[in-house]
Amino acid sequence: MSIRSETMEQFATLSDAFSLLIKTLGRLPKRECWRWHEIFQSTVQMGVDSLPIITVSTAVAGTVVTHEIAWHMQAALHSVSMIPGFSGQFIFRELGIAIPALLLVAKVGAATTAEVGTMKITEQIDALKLLGIDPLSYLVFPRFIGAILSSACLTLISLSVTMGCSIAVAVCSYNFSTLEFINALRHFIGFKDVLCALVKGIIYGAVIPIVSCAYGFRCQGGAEGVGTATTNSVVTATITIISLDFFLTYLFTLFL
Amino acid sequence: MKISNEAKVGSLIILTIGLAFAFSWVIGIQNPFNQSTSFYVTYNFAGGIEVGSPVRVSGIKVGKVERIEFFSPITSKKVALKEPGSAPSDEGTAVYPLKVKISVHKDATFGVRQDSRFYINLAGIIGERYVEITPGHIHAPQLKEGDVVAGVDPPRIDQLISQSFDLAGKVKEIIDENKGDITRSIDLLYKLSGNLNKTLGWVDKSALFKTDLSRLIENLISITSDIRKVSNQVQTPEGDKTLKLLYQLLWRLEPLDSKTIRSFLQKEGVKVQLF
Numbered sequence: 001m002s003i004r005s006e007t008m009e010q011f012a013t014l015s016d017a018f019s020l021l022i023k024t025l026g027r028l029p030k031r032e033c034w035r036w037h038e039i040f041q042s043t044v045q046m047g048v049d050s051l052p053i054i055t056v057s058t059a060v061a062g063t064v065v066t067h068e069i070a071w072h073m074q075a076a077l078h079s080v081s082m083i084p085g086f087s088g089q090f091i092f093r094e095l096g097i098a099i100p101a102l103l104l105v106a107k108v109g110a111a112t113t114a115e116v117g118t119m120k121i122t123e124q125i126d127a128l129k130l131l132g133i134d135p136l137s138y139l140v141f142p143r144f145i146g147a148i149l150s151s152a153c154l155t156l157i158s159l160s161v162t163m164g165c166s167i168a169v170a171v172c173s174y175n176f177s178t179l180e181f182i183n184a185l186r187h188f189i190g191f192k193d194v195l196c197a198l199v200k201g202i203i204y205g206a207v208i209p210i211v212s213c214a215y216g217f218r219c220q221g222g223a224e225g226v227g228t229a230t231t232n233s234v235v236t237a238t239i240t241i242i243s244l245d246f247f248l249t250y251l252f253t254l255f256l
Numbered sequence: 257m258k259i260s261n262e263a264k265v266g267s268l269i270i271l272t273i274g275l276a277f278a279f280s281w282v283i284g285i286q287n288p289f290n291q292s293t294s295f296y297v298t299y300n301f302a303g304g305i306e307v308g309s310p311v312r313v314s315g316i317k318v319g320k321v322e323r324i325e326f327f328s329p330i331t332s333k334k335v336a337l338k339e340p341g342s343a344p345s346d347e348g349t350a351v352y353p354l355k356v357k358i359s360v361h362k363d364a365t366f367g368v369r370q371d372s373r374f375y376i377n378l379a380g381i382i383g384e385r386y387v388e389i390t391p392g393h394i395h396a397p398q399l400k401e402g403d404v405v406a407g408v409d410p411p412r413i414d415q416l417i418s419q420s421f422d423l424a425g426k427v428k429e430i431i432d433e434n435k436g437d438i439t440r441s442i443d444l445l446y447k448l449s450g451n452l453n454k455t456l457g458w459v460d461k462s463a464l465f466k467t468d469l470s471r472l473i474e475n476l477i478s479i480t481s482d483i484r485k486v487s488n489q490v491q492t493p494e495g496d497k498t499l500k501l502l503y504q505l506l507w508r509l510e511p512l513d514s515k516t517i518r519s520f521l522q523k524e525g526v527k528v529q530l531f
Contacts, residue, residue: 040264
C-alpha cells in the first residue's frame with residue numbers, strides 16, 4: 001500500500017471516528033441505549049481489571065519523578081525544599097493523567113479493536129444488524145460510558161497513588177514530614193488542578209473506545225487485518241491523547 | 257466467591273469518591289473541621305499576592321487569600337479604609353483599587369483587630385508572597401465577618417530602582433561638576449593621613465612620651481579612683497543629708513548681700529567699724 005493511500009485510509013478512519021463520536025453522543029439521551037449489564041461489564045474490563053497495572057506503573061513513575069526533581073533541585077538550587085510543589089504540579093498536570101490514559105490505550109484500546117475487528121471480519125456485526133440490534137448501541141455506547149467512568153476513577157486513583165509514592169520518597173529520602181509535604185503542596189495545587197485532571201481523564205476515556213471501535217469497524221482482510229487495525233488503533237489513540245493533552249493544557253491555562 | 261460486576265463497579269466508584277474527598281481535604285478545598293472568618297483587606301498595590309497565598313498571624317499560617325477583586329469604595333458602616341497608624345483625616349476614607357478577601361482560622365481571629373496591620377511579605381527561595389497580620393491592641397474592636405480594613409502596601413521595587421537610578425545620576429552630576437575639588441580633597445586627606453602616621457610613629461618611638469605619658473595615665477587612674485571613693489561616700493544617706501543641708505544653706509544665703517548684712521548687724525546693735 002502506497003503512502004498516499006495509507007494516509008487517505010488514516011484520514012478516512014479518523015473521519016469515521018469523528019462521526020462515531022457524534023452518533024454515540026446522540027445516543028446519550030436514549031434510554032434504550034443504556035444497557036447497564038454491558039456498561040458494568042465494560043467498566044470492569046477497563047477500570048477494575050486495569051487497576052493493578054495502573055497502580056504499579058504510576059507508583060513507580062511517582063517515585064522516579066520525585067527522585068529526579070530532587071536531584072535537579074539539589075544540583076541547581078542546592079535545596080530540596082520545593083519538592084512538594086514541583087512534583088505535585090507535575091503529577092497533577094501531566095504524569096498522573098497521561099500515564100493511566102496511555103496504559104488504557106495499550107490495554108483496553110488494543111483489546112477493543114481486536115474484539116470489534118474480529119466481529120467485523122467474522123460478520124458478527126452484520127448478524128447483529130440482521131437481528132435488528134444497533135451495533136453502535138450494543139458495542140460502542142457501553143464501552144464509551146464504561147471507558148469514561150473507568151478513566152475518571154483511574155485518574156483519581158493514579159493521582160493518589162503517585163502522590164502517595166512521592167510523599168513516601170520525600171519522607172524517606174529527603175527528611176520531609178507528611179504534614180510538611182501536604183502543607184507545601186497546598187500552595188501549589190488547587191481545585192482547578194483536580195478539575196483539569198478529571199476533565200482530561202474523562203476526555204481521554206471518551207477518545208479510547210471511539211478510536212478503537214472506528215478501527216475495528218473498518219477492519220478487513222482476516223487475522224492480519226485485525227493485527228494491523230489493532231496496531232493502527234493504538235498508535236492513533238496515543239497520538240490523539242498526546243495532541244489533546246497539549247490543546248487541553250493550553251485551554252486550561254487560558255481559562256482557568 | 258464470585259463478585260458480580262455491579263459490586264466491582266460499585267467498589268470502584270466508592271473508592272474514587274473517597275479519594276475525591278481526601279483530595280479536597282488535602283488541597284484545602286473542603287475541610288469539615290475548618291472554621292474560619294473571612295474579611296476584606298484593601299490595597300493600592302498587591303505586589304504579586306495571589307489567590308491561595310498564605311495568611312499568617314505572628315508568623316503562623318492561619319488562613320489563605322480567598323479572592324482578589326477590583327474594588328470601588330462602599331459606604332457601609334463597617335468600612336474602615338484608613339490604614340492603622342496613619343494621620344487622622346476628615347473623611348477617613350480613600351480609594352483603594354484592590355480588595356483581597358482573606359480567611360483566617362477562628363482560633364487566630366482574637367488577635368486580628370481594627371488596628372492590626374496587614375503587610376504583604378516575601379518568603380521562601382522562590383519568593384512566594386503571603387499576607388502577614390500583626391496582632392492589634394487589646395482595646396481595639398475585633399474584626400468580624402465581612403469587615404473591610406486597609407492593608408499596608410508593599411514597597412514597590414520598580415519605583416525603588418527608578419529612584420536609585422535618579423539618585424545615582426545626580427551623584428554622578430555632582431562628581432563631574434566638582435571633579436577638581438574632590439581630587440584636591442582626596443590629595444589633602446592623603447597628605448593628612450601621611451602626616452598623622454609620621455606623628456604617631458614619632459610618639460611611639462619617643463622615650464619622653466613613654467615615661468611622662470605613663471606617669472600621666474597613672475595619675476589619671478588615681479584621680480578617678482579618688483573621685484569614685486568620694487562619690488560613693490556622698491551616695492550614703494549621711495551624704496545625701498549633708499548635700500540637702502548645704503543646698504538649703506545656699507538657698508537661704510542667696511538673698512544676702514552687704515546691705516542686708518549691715519541692716520541686720522545695726523538692728524542687733526552691734527557697733528563695729530567694719531562697714
